[in-house]
Amino acid sequence: MTKISPDIPVLEGGRTAPMPRWALLQRQVFSTLDQASIEFADRYTRPDGTLIWRDNWPGMDGSDDPYEGFMYMPLFYALGGSEEVYRRAQVIYDGITWQWTEYGQIHREFDAYYDWMHHGESSLFLYFLGLASPAGLKDRQRTKRFAGFYNGEDPDVQNYDAQLRLMRAPISGSRGPRFSHSGEDWSTHREILDRFPPPFEDLPGIDPYGRVCPWSDDATYELILKQMNARQAKGDVPLNLGATSLMAHAFMYDGEDRHRQWTVDYLDAWVERTEQNGGITPDNIGLSGQIGEYNDGKWWGGYYGWRWPHGAFSILDPITIAGLNGLLMTGDERHLDLARSQLDMLWSLRRDEDGQAVVPNRHFDEGWRDYRVVHPVYAVTLWNASMSDDDAERAERAWPNGQFEAIDTRYAGYGKTIGGHMAFNGNTAQWFRFIRGGDAAYPETLLASNLETIVQQIERFRSDAFDPLTMDHEAHPMGIHMWQQISPMVMEGLIQLTTGGPAHMGRGGLQLSRFRYFDAEKQRPGLPQDVAALVDHLEADVAGVTLVNTSATTARELIVQAGAFGEHSFTTVAVDGEAEQSISGRWVAVKLAPGAVTRLEFGMQRYANKPSYDTPWVRAVDAMPAIKGREL
Template sequence: MKETPAVTIPTIAINESCETPEWALLQQQLIGMLNDAASEFVQRYVMADGTLLWRSSWPGMDGSDDPYEGFMNLALLYVLGGKSELYDDARKVWDGITWQWTEYGQIHREFDAYYDWMHHGEGYLFFYFLGLANPDSLKDRQRARRFAGFYTGEDAEADNYDPVHKLIRSPITGSRGPRFTMTEEDWMTHRGILDNYLAPFEDLKGIDITTGKCPWSDDNVYKEIIDKMNQRMAKGDVPLNLNATSLIAHAYMYSGDQSLMSWLEEYVGAWRDRAKQNDGIMPDNVGLNGEIGEYNDGKWWGGYYGWRWSHGFFTIIEPVTNAVMNAVLMTGNMSWLDMARQQLDINWNLRQKKDGYYVVPHKHFDSGWTDFKRPNPVYPIYLWTVSMDEQDVERFDRMDPEPVYTEIEIPTVSGRNPNTGKETKHYIANTVPWFQYIRGMDPTYPERILRANCELVRIQLEKMRSPEGDPRNWVSDGFSLEDLSSIHKWQEMCPVYPEGLLQLTMGAPMHISHGGLQHARVRYFDATVQRPGLPPGLSALVEQLTDTQVTLRLVNTDQQNDKAVIIQAGGFREHQFEQVMKVDEQGAIQSTHDVFSEWLRVDLGKGAGTRLTITMRRYVNRPSYETPWSRGDETRLIDGRTDN
């Protein structure tokens, strides 16, 4: 980052030496492994110009989200304190992928030409992480403003938003605007995969929806699906589009533009009102006139990625959760969380008892609620990290989570966990174990998750170095299922998974993988070199969280050098520190210092360590990507020529 006059930051000094705990050493081991693995990953798959060794052509609308996902953790690891070269690699790869998929035809004006917000959400996590990595990038600030304009109604070419009816005009949107008519070519890369998915309609000829499968690879069935999608799904709004709020919040954190906040409140509020009109249940399809079920015989179910789609409730509650967390971040108004709570409560009230456990419906067919199974307990956790409200803890506890969620996960070398089938493709697996730790229920979690993450890096490197990981074996322009599935290879081979490191240092779960911003209670900057992340050799552990406090341990594992770290109140500077107390192992206060700032500097001597309890007011500052040295509001944007 450029060096600018520093703001005045309250500072405390820690010179008391401490015995280095195991978790602190394991953090340094993991960071070292991740740094080395990231370099090997880039060397294996990235050309000198940032492009990827792959096919000469790629059809359909799918595509760019997968390579972006494969490499996005380069930027995230840099933000956590990974080596400085990671930022340059991340920058090069993002630009390379953007250019390459523009040439393939999926990207236009540096953004996906058209696709849904399940996949936009996945891919643009990389873009959001770059904001955390370097808010001074004029390119990224300019892109953020332009991309937001695709969804606020400011861009004539990308006419995605209807401000009169307060809706995004199609489930398929992007830099070319709404895609009201999909083609068989748009979906061709998915056909083989979707053979194993639930049929999107109940009235497809000759298809028994109760089998849970639908032969998209059958040409006649495929044509009928595309026709029905264009009739019933291609026009109007769906809850999945709420993931676009992260793109708007991202732009807001560069600029502070109040019109972006107004848009978010208007759009999220419109979906809140639609649920209210529908007896509290979030409808999954709204027509261009704002009517629920407008193209679906008046049914509130049956929309794109909605209640009758394979994912069901998952693709209702997840974008709603992302949206309400973004709304609280931008406005400080906790009442937005009620919109997600209402959906969780309605779903819970429909529960049944099966084999001694409660199960809840995940789908709604014409015949009623169906697909009853154990609930996913992570969504109350995400709400709790924002609210710190006991009611969200109660929502978690009532679910009685099954072991698949409570046990620390490590996939096998095949890339799948043998018990859950979960892939490294979306490896955010240990939210519940972290939550139990932060509630004081598992003091062994820090060491266990760090060891597990080290093992995951080892497994992924073994897979990446194998013949399966050789990118020369993926270079094919065929259209078999195996040829087309190579789009996921970078995700499957990626060894850069810092989940435990992020949880323990930032005091938060990892982002929701389909488009959630990386919320956090604290983040760090290396004060000596003025860059994001923990200084090398400094380990951090968030031990406790309350509405008004965070308890944090800092340990300088370096016996030869002092360290200087700046702690930020919130992942986006949205909180405010008030006082910091040095406490001993028994929790007794040794000294108290006033802070009253969004930043606190801690200078640690060689081998020094401390436990700090910091009081804070949450959601009182405008969220921003600004750093202690970089004031984003001083950076001008470029206004290009306008043809008259």
């Protein structure tokens, strides 16, 4: 082992072996997505990044959806996609932001007002731009401004009550809290909400336990808005915990403790509310801090709460995301306890249906209803961060019979909140089985499946039915969700197998992982050309990865990082089963000879470093400071 600098040791990978099929498939995925992502962008966007779409879009809903359709471009670049993909991603982000500003949904480059499920979804594009480069001035400046909307630094946008540690409304944004919803706000969402349960139990003539509610009926719509403004428009809801990802994102740029402290303070407030409510996280808090203040004292029935529209998912998503952010920024695992407590609470309410344990998904005035199979995605995500046996047991204790034994090949459609590719964390349970020692064929099978799905998506967006120049954008059944539905960016195989972690939580979670890579020659993020990686072993203080140079003629050099944000530190390494060597730091360089197949078993100290967007060449805090405008 030699050193190329005082800080980064260099490992030599020269052992040749039969080329693993998974490595060839992985490089084929990279090559296919490099081409498909640009073709997709060419077909649906103009040279300035705006989308070829309709000339007006009313209501508050929808700006998240175009961002979601293209958000994986910067993440793909960060994993090893081409420079052109990153360049186009920047142009498209700017184009969407301008276009939806003109439509009226975006103000000061952020949603004027909406909830944090949708803010979280649209912000993923911004978060992935941070992984692509710590030096992007526009991305940094936007992040600072957006964080100011929620941490009290912007005097004109007071979404947060620092004294009571609460968000002032479920609907918020760059124009501040939205205390009253208009008919126009929900106008484009009415037909979609027709297919959801009613938001209130006392709507005349509507089954409170039914699966439909006629938002499209004007009289019903008027009554829903009246009750929503009275019961759900003011105060805090768990969904707002999604804002902790924005603070963590800002922290990764500047390392300022105020972002970390805000996250800890706000998450702790929800822990205290849960304790006050007997161990169940309440879904509505009034502006005074009182549980159920506008809801007759009930802890259920809030906006995106235990009853409407999705039930438990709308609680578990944000508290899991916030817990992960708290752990990432502090290294303190206690921040996962709120999410664990709610998983355990629901499990304590389980019952048996045909030999399968099911747990309640919704709470009504009469009690818990809508029992469902437990999806392991939340516990798997917690386990990936904690490596705790207890979290592994949470994932395994209610494993649905046969449901996650095979890879899910579907490109799930809009409305699939868990599983499938549209939720951005498809095959998470299947990956968990693999990384825990099961299904050795998983990498090959998953990558082959991803390739098949990518080809299907390419055929779909190339079809005449989805020609943006001829299709009827006003009448098309998918409308605002079109770009998500036909995107070719099927990414879970690249994310899981190269980085050693499941794909991010789809409603605004950061992309956490055990490893990240940089091209040492080009000094950019991602695996170098021809190089494939497979993480196949994870423990609390150990992680194993196989690196393959698929080129028979050209040597490659990469830098391996401990943690997606450099939050971990290497302690030891064993190369190809040889004697363990002591190392230290967050980076290790690896030189791969042509055709090399090299296995590295790393010892690690997790959460040893302050997380950041630093690269081996650029410190995020040293990048150009934000531009300061005139004071007029």
